[in-house]
Amino acid sequence: MSSYGDDEIDDYAYGLDEAERAARPIVILTGLKRSGKTSIRKVVFQKMSPNETLFEESTARVTQDTVRSSFINFETVEFPGQLSPFDANTEDMFRRCGALLFIIDAQDDYTEAQKTMAQYFAQAYQINQNIKFEVFIHKVDGLPEESKLDTNFELFHKMKEDLSEQGLDKIMNTVSFHLTSIYDHSIFEAFSKVVQKLIKQLPTLERLLDIFNQSSNVEKSFLFDVVSKIYIATDSSPVEMATYELCCDMIDVTIDISAIYGSKNDGTSAFDEKSYAEIRLQTEQVLVLRQLSKHLALVCILRSENYEKKGLIEHNFNIFKMGIEKVFRVRKQMNSGIPHSNSSQVGSYQ
Ligand SMILES: Nc1nc2c(ncn2[C@@H]2O[C@H](COP(=O)(O)OP(=O)(O)OP(=O)(O)O)[C@@H](O)[C@H]2O)c(=O)[nH]1
Numbered sequence: 367m368s369s370y371g372d373d374e375i376d377d378y379a380y381g382l383d384e385a386e387r388a389a390r391p392i393v394i395l396t397g398l399k400r401s402g403k404t405s406i407r408k409v410v411f412q413k414m415s416p417n418e419t420l421f422e423e424s425t426a427r428v429t430q431d432t433v434r435s436s437f438i439n440f441e442t443v444e445f446p447g448q449l450s451p452f453d454a455n456t457e458d459m460f461r462r463c464g465a466l467l468f469i470i471d472a473q474d475d476y477t478e479a480q481k482t483m484a485q486y487f488a489q490a491y492q493i494n495q496n497i498k499f500e501v502f503i504h505k506v507d508g509l510p511e512e513s514k515l516d517t518n519f520e521l522f523h524k525m526k527e528d529l530s531e532q533g534l535d536k537i538m539n540t541v542s543f544h545l546t547s548i549y550d551h552s553i554f555e556a557f558s559k560v561v562q563k564l565i566k567q568l569p570t571l572e573r574l575l576d577i578f579n580q581s582s583n584v585e586k587s588f589l590f591d592v593v594s595k596i597y598i599a600t601d602s603s604p605v606e607m608a609t610y611e612l613c614c615d616m617i618d619v620t621i622d623i624s625a626i627y628g629s630k631n632d633g634t635s636a637f638d639e640k641s642y643a644e645i646r647l648q649t650e651q652v653l654v655l656r657q658l659s660k661h662l663a664l665v666c667i668l669r670s671e672n673y674e675k676k677g678l679i680e681h682n683f684n685i686f687k688m689g690i691e692k693v694f695r696v697r698k699q700m701n702s703g704i705p706h707s708n709s710s711q712v713g714s715y716q
Contacts, residue, residue, distance in 0.1 A: 390432070391440045391564050392462050396486055397469030398479045399424060399447030402504045402548065406469065407431065407442055409548045410557050411594060416548040428454075437591040437598065437661035438561055440464065452489050460493040464564045467500045472517050472545075473508045480521055484528035491537050498563050499541040501525075502556060507547040514545050551611045558596045567693050571599035574693070578686045579603075579666070582679045585651075587666035588613050589658075589690075592621075598662075613665040616645060616653045646670060654679070658687050 395403045405419035425446040445451045468483040544556035588597040620643040645653045652673045
């Protein structure tokens, strides 16, 4: 192993793209006034409680934030509803933009919002064809179940028509629609999907999670950025909202218990890179959380009869951890020009 590989794992600052630390990808939030942009940013990244957003004042200026103290590494830029993101000199920003979000208030008449959105997407596409376009059909907590899908359907078709008229149908291939609300986990789920598209190692992470699940009889597993509760990867089986919510709750419970009963003498939290927890559910399932690093945790759910061989899962977890470390180490080596040896061999699962 090279001396580079002998470094402490903490030295490997996991992130979206280490080579471009100075030029982190940008996630741009746009939408009409009062659509919910600031609330989304604050609830997801600043842990504001949804009820507190009721007192948020309208944003007057462009707000730029770096998402720190977590694994994910990007900037968010929010444009106030009254300002077009293309009025100012923003071409460079759009060149660095990884994802352009348009937030639509689904509780309001969205005709104007839909027109503005089609126009923004077309303009952004002229500057950077690699941008991922994300539509957040927001505040769906106030809508009956059937009208959520109708709204989604209608917006999709109107958007398609508008873009076809401009000869830009191909943009539709990169547009994703999400039904969101800050009052449940849907906003975290949607942001997880946005962030995953910015992570170049995603296919490898998915594959590693699949192998871990198969060899440990795990039903579903998520790789979480603990601070934001965004999952940066999951295995290839479909995500059920209820399972995702359970895993988020598991993180909250673990952090809270650590804070209440585990604070160290120096006042720092006991929740660290060695933390782990397990919770047995009435449904004969077990939730297991294992920290991989300061910021990343593997949270998985399995049937309790499959959790009898804990040693096997522990072994597979350690192999999985080594695999994750190698994925990011190799990426860092590639970016820094250091040659890397064959890293696909990460150990053998039992
Ligand atoms: N019901 C519901 N209300 C929400 C949701 N998200 C935001 N809101 C409310 O919508 C209002 C406007 O939210 P803001 O976050 O200030 O909207 P904004 O898009 O930043 O507005 P500007 O700064 O004027 O551009 C606030 O009263 C929020 O509490 C949601 O998911 N559901």
